[in-house]
Amino acid sequence: MSYVECTRCGDHLAADRPQNVCPKDGGVLYVRYGLASLKGKLRREDLSGRVASMWRYAEVLPELPDNEKPVTLGEGFTPMLPSREHPNVYIKDESLNPTGSFKARGMSAAVTMAKHYGLKKLAAPSAGNAGGALAAYAAAAGIEAHIFMPKDVPIANRMECDYYGAHVTLVDGLISDCGRMVAERKDKEGWFDVSTLKEPFRVEGKKTMGYEVAEQLGWKLPQAIVYPTGGGVGMIGMWKAFDEMEELGWIGSERPKMISVQAAGCAPIVKAWEGGKGASEMWTDAATFAAGLRVPKAYGDYLILSILKKSHGTALAATDEEILAAMRRWASVEGVFAAPEGAASLVAYRKLRANGFLSAEDKVVLFNTGSAYKYLDMIEAQEKKARPVPAARSIGGIIGPY
Ligand SMILES: Cc1ncc(COP(=O)(O)O)c(C=O)c1O
Ligand SMILES: [Zn+2]
Numbered sequence: 001m002s003y004v005e006c007t008r009c010g011d012h013l014a015a016d017r018p019q020n021v022c023p024k025d026g027g028v029l030y031v032r033y034g035l036a037s038l039k040g041k042l043r044r045e046d047l048s049g050r051v052a053s054m055w056r057y058a059e060v061l062p063e064l065p066d067n068e069k070p071v072t073l074g075e076g077f078t079p080m081l082p083s084r085e086h087p088n089v090y091i092k093d094e095s096l097n098p099t100g101s102f103k104a105r106g107m108s109a110a111v112t113m114a115k116h117y118g119l120k121k122l123a124a125p126s127a128g129n130a131g132g133a134l135a136a137y138a139a140a141a142g143i144e145a146h147i148f149m150p151k152d153v154p155i156a157n158r159m160e161c162d163y164y165g166a167h168v169t170l171v172d173g174l175i176s177d178c179g180r181m182v183a184e185r186k187d188k189e190g191w192f193d194v195s196t197l198k199e200p201f202r203v204e205g206k207k208t209m210g211y212e213v214a215e216q217l218g219w220k221l222p223q224a225i226v227y228p229t230g231g232g233v234g235m236i237g238m239w240k241a242f243d244e245m246e247e248l249g250w251i252g253s254e255r256p257k258m259i260s261v262q263a264a265g266c267a268p269i270v271k272a273w274e275g276g277k278g279a280s281e282m283w284t285d286a287a288t289f290a291a292g293l294r295v296p297k298a299y300g301d302y303l304i305l306s307i308l309k310k311s312h313g314t315a316l317a318a319t320d321e322e323i324l325a326a327m328r329r330w331a332s333v334e335g336v337f338a339a340p341e342g343a344a345s346l347v348a349y350r351k352l353r354a355n356g357f358l359s360a361e362d363k364v365v366l367f368n369t370g371s372a373y374k375y376l377d378m379i380e381a382q383e384k385k386a387r388p389v390p391a392a393r394s395i396g397g398i399i400g401p402y
Contacts, residue, residue, distance in 0.1 A: 004029040004200050007303060015062075018117045020198050028300050029200040030240060033060060035247040044219060044250050052077040054105050054208035060244055061204055062113050071112045071141045073098035075105050076208050080216040080365070085333045089349065090222070090365045092213065093336060099160065101292075101339065101370035102206065102234060103133035109205030110194050111137035120144060123191035125178030127230060128157035128291045129370055134194065135164035146191055148178035153291055156374040174286055176296050196231035197300045203237045210241025213365055214251055221256050223362040224313070226348045228341040228369050229260040229269055230295035232304040239307045256365075258313040260304060261348035263288035265320065268297055269304055273315035278305055289320050289378045290340035292370065314357060318347035324382050326350075327372060339375055340382075342368030 003012045004019050008027030013019050019029055042059050050056035054076025064070065078096050083089035094102035107130070114122055123146040124134050131147040138145035145166040149157060150173060161168045171178050179195055186193050196202065214221055221242065227235045235258055245251045262270050266286035272279065283296040298304060308315055318326070326343040330336045338346075345366035352358040372379060 002034050003032055005032050018114070018119060018192055019200060020193055028197045028203075028236075028303060031062065031200050031204050033244075035060075035244060039247065039249050042248060044215070047215065054108065054205065054212075057208055057211050060211070060248075061109060061208075062116075062201060064112070064116060068116055070108065071115055071137050072108055073104065073136060073140060075108045075205075077212060080212070081334070081336065083334060083366075085329075086349070086360075088361060088363045090217070090363075091330075091334060091336055092209070092365050092367050094209070094367060094369050095336075095339065095342070095371035099129065099133045099136050100156075100374050101129040101133065102209065102367075103129045103370075104136070105205035105208055106130070106202030106233060106237075107133040107137040107194075107205065110134075110199060110201040111141050111143065113201045114143060114192060114194070115141045119192045121146065121189065121191045122194050123147070123182045123186055123189070124194045124196075125149070125175050125182050126153075126157070127175045127294055128153040129374065130196070131166070131168070132157050132160040132164070132374075135161040135166035138166065139164040146182075146189070148181050150174055150178065150291075150294075154375050155377045157291075174294060174296055176282070195299070196233055197236075203233055203240060206233050206237035207241040207244075208237075209234060209367075210238030211245065213238070214242075214245055217363070217365075219251060221251060221254060222365045224257040224259055224352075224358055224364045226259045226261055226345040226364065226366045228290070228293060228344045228367065229262055229304060229315075230293045230298070230341070232260075232269070232298045232300050234367065234369065235260060235307060236300055236303050239311075255311050258307050258311040259348060259352065260308060260313070260315040261344045262315065262317050263290045263293040263320065263323070263344065264317040266294050266296060267315075267317040268295075269301060270315040270317045272301065272305055273308055278302055280305070288340075289375070289382045290323055290344060291375070291378065292339070292341045293344070314352070316348055316351060318344040320382060321386060322347045324379075324386055327379070330368075331372070336368060337372040338368040339370030339372055340378070342366075342370055
């Protein structure tokens, strides 16, 4: 790791101390490595036999002194499952990560670096899963975590944070309100802000999904990747990974169409995309049971929208009813009990096949970003809303048999 670079003005900042965003223009910072000197020295074949976690890509992750180890719980290198329903479709199953979502990757990297810098108190707003992941990695690192979450997050998120020993504040509002509280209090409290895209290392952890897509598909990227988008770090990280792999000579210049799926009740990126805008507007009255997609304004919206454009991708929304039906479909046909955010990828795939944006021949990776087991209360409530009279086979039903 040589330095961090602003994605807006291109300024370079030192990476030997903690950084948040560009002090000049608030731009998101990207970590840059001396990839040119690695080209030819680090080959794809060198990965075989390495640890089956995201840390197998150590050379393109923050470098640590010999006496320091990453804060790891075994995150990454999740299964790439060929779909049983759709030929040429793969489900990248991030639900198998520690704490049950892809958020583990970003927090493993961010907490590793926080420990390296000697930071003692971290803070973040969270729609749910990021908080759980931060709490777990902070516990493993012996660092304090201060987490601000909407009061109606899934029970699992509140409970895991509590058990991991984090300081949790439940907020009568959305993740944007939580973010404001962190910003207002962090200086006084001595917290380092690890909000989405407000420190450079969560992207580094999440970019490993891009490396895995390439490695697990034999170093040929798919025609399209569908990603449930809240703050957008998964999408942003993968795009960065593709550029890095090209610099390393591991892949060519081809890129998948990047497709953002959001919830119809909170779809600021879709609205901006459809309006041809380069940034999004704050979404009012955001509501969806896909808690991780309830992000009314993404800090890195300008990066997401530029990736959609550059990749010839698109953005589309799924209603809660469609998401619930897709969850049942994936569970009953694929054996994958997906988080609502993940199941939204299936809704998107079906719509894009129906309107001809994708064809049956296209190789497509659908990201299941998390586990349904963390949403049981939300799913039950959604089932009741969808089917007020319990059906015999409904999980809300009191009449059998199954
Ligand atoms: C399961 C799940 N999927 C997707 C997202 C959205 O991720 P991102 O903020 O990287 O767009 C979240 C965020 O909380 C999540 O928990
Ligand atoms: Zn800048």
